[in-house]
Structure formats: C-alpha cells, structure tokens
Amino acid sequence: MSLLFEMNQKALNLGLPISVHLDVTYRCNERCVHCYLDHDDHGEMTTAEIVDVLEQLAAAGVFFLSLSGGEVLMRRDFFEIVERARKLLFNVKVKTNGVMIREKEAAKLRQLGVEQIQISVYSHRPEVHDAITKLPGSLKRTIRAIRFLKAQGLKVTIANVLMVGNFTDQAGVIALAKELGVLYTLDPTITPKMDGDTSTVALRIPGSDLRQVFHNQELVGNVEEFCAPPPAPGEDIMEGFPCSAGHTACYISPYGDVFPCVQFPLPSGNVRRQKFLDIWYHSPELKDVRSIRAKDLPTCSTCSHVGTCTRCPGLAYMEGNMRGPSTADCQKSFERTGIPSANMLKLERSRPTGPLIQIQTFANSLPDPALSGGDALCRA
C-alpha cells in the first residue's frame, strides 16, 4: 500500500478534505468542441476572495490543490494566486493549454515550486488539434510551452482526451510525449456540459474504439489482468463508496460554488456566503453523497462489475440519479471485459424484441380463424 494511499485513507477516516480542484476562471482562449463550460465571466472571485479561500483550505488540511479553468493564465493575477498557494505550502498542480506560456512564465512556475503541469494535447497533427481547440496555431504554441516547461525541469503530463475526431491520433500523441520527454495520460470521457446540455456526448468514441484502448498494452500494461472478469464482490466492496468526491475531495468554481467534484455538478454551498469548513461538514448535499455505499445503489449493487467499475457518481447524477448507473462507465466495463453490466442487461430486457404493434386488415383477405374471436387485432 503506498504512503499516498495510506494518507488518503487517513483523511477519509478523519473526514478531512485532502484534495481540492479550484477553477480560477471559466474564460478561455480556446473553444474546444467537447468543453463542458460556458466561457463568459459571470462574476469570478476576486484575488482577495481566492486568497481567503486558499487560507481556509490550508487551515482545513487540504494538501493537494489543482488550479484549473478555463485557461488559468486568462487571469492576470494567476501567478499571485500560485504564489499565495505555495506560501501556504499546498502541493500545486496546474492544468493549462499552455498557449500563453513562454520562457518567462515557465521560469515563474518553476520558481514558485509548482509540482506538476498538465497540458491538453488532442493530436500530434496541427490540423486535428487546432480543429478541436478552434484556435489556429494552438498545437505549435502548446508544444513550445511544453519545451519551455521541460527546460525548467518541471514535471509535465500531456492529457489526451479522446473523442471521435482524434481517436486515430492517439499513437501519435504518445510518440510526441516520448519525444518531448513528458508523461502521457489518456481520458476517453466526454461529459455533458455543466448547464445540462448533452450535445457534447455525441463526441464520445464508440464502444469498438474503447475496446481497442482497453486492450492496448502500451496504455494499460498487463491486458489480461486489466481486462479480466470482475471477481465476486466481498462485503468490503459493498460497504465501500464510489470515489473520493465529497469524501476527501471537492471542487470549487470561479464563482465560489462548491461541488463534490468538477464532474459532479451538485451545488453544495458557496464560499462567498459560507466558510469552507461549514460547507464541508454541514452541507446536506455532501452528507447525502457521503451516505452512499455500493450496497445502496439499486442497479449497480446487483452488477458483477460493482467492485471494479469506474462508475462516476457525477455522471450518474447528470443522467438523473446519483445512485443510478453511469452508462458511460457501464460501457467501459463492458468493453474492457466483454461482460455486460447489470444496467445493460436490464435495458436489454426492457427493450421490446418485436414490432410494437402488428395490424392485420381484413379488407383484402379472409379473416384468420385464429383471430376470429375479435380480441386479438393487435399482437405485440
């Protein structure tokens, strides 16, 4: 068991937040086709408000702080925010598209002791990457930023979100990451927009592509182990909870709204009106999220994948029920193992197998003696 896992478990047992994802802005210089955000500024927290939140988070015991957006560098005070965060001794991770990072910015991030930078790259080909970001020249600028950051000795990870428009370029992005000497992470999850608009979901890669990802040794390591059928869940699994959202982690928007996770838009409080710890300890929404155990999930508790599924309660919430299945994760479990989830089987059973209605007219034919009773004009 790793030390990090142990500390996370300790935070869980103590009911303490250990990780916070703070979006400092939703403004962005790119317009990615799959983005779940509205990029207008509806009244972001001021520098002073963010600093106050950081102080509260430090006092609450938060150790891991992810600063993201939008594009973080759209805020002129971004480095001031990072500086305050580092003075408060957070482990700081920055998520950016890198477009605005040049030598000076890279040096500043290094000087401030940022632990890692995650940069989105959608393809190694400018025509594909730039078509997704809708910013001409963005791949060139992003790669330039990665080189500046690497030259400073910073730990950089390329985050490759997979969607229908870039799936075939995945190997090219891996090769690019190797060439640049940075880490690579892949994410096949496209989420609905935060306002509930589900149009982005159409960009999700189909099951057959997902299956290829899960059976790619370079990505998953031991394929046989990764794609093995799920073991029978024990009591510990059924008493377990789905993920860290609301348990040891939470998300804060640029407007101060607190949610269990960036992918779980259940409004749980606002740091402009309440102290962070009041929200953390007393929000009815967070308490509700924390009360859920695997055994309480009506469909998923009966599923053979319950112990190994990546079920996201936030995606389930966006589908209408945080205790329900997340169909995107059902799909992943299926493509990984070839075994359908309980939800898939349920949907299959409830799907009519024949035509909804069959009508036989008698105008041009003799009545079927079997139907002559007059009670079976329609057969399902």
Add this chain to the structure above:
Amino acid sequence: MAEKYISRSSEIAARMLGGEMMVMSATDSTFFTLNEVASVIWQAADGRTPLSEIVAAKVCREFDVDREQAQRGADRFVDELAQYGILLVSDEPVDSLPSPETQ
C-alpha cells in the same frame, strides 16, 4: 561538535494530517510522512534555533524521552531528509519558511 541549524526547503509542500506531517518534494515528487516526533522537529526547523535546543525544548519535553537518545534520533532524521534536499542543514542561522498550517 558544531551546532546544526535546520530549515525547510522552499521546494516542498507540507500539511499536518491527524498528527503526522505530509511532505512532498516539488522537484521530484517524493512523498514523506513524518511521525509525531519528527513533525515536531520539522515544525521547529526555523533555521535559527539550534537542533540541540529543539531536541531539548520540544522533543524531550513533549515526549518524555532521554536527551541523548532523542538527539541521536534527531540527527539521523535530519541527515535523511537533508539527503532528499527537503531539509537544509547549516552550521549557522538561516531564514526558513513559515510553519505549515496545522490541523
């Protein structure tokens, strides 16, 4: 023997969690947890207080341990963290970061 002055590197993240200090190096992501005794030394590493004084005034007083034994343990701890560059050792007083927020 010359006095040791210890100070925390500025290249670390740190937070107290349930009596243990979590420390992570920003340069190579090495993660450490310090037990209660080590956490007390860590928090007192202001670069100005000699290690021997930290041991006498903090460790021995708070944990009721023999001074010689505590000093040996503290020396080992300091040497180990210094190897990773997260604790800086000097033979004269230096500036250090403020102590991390405690839980």
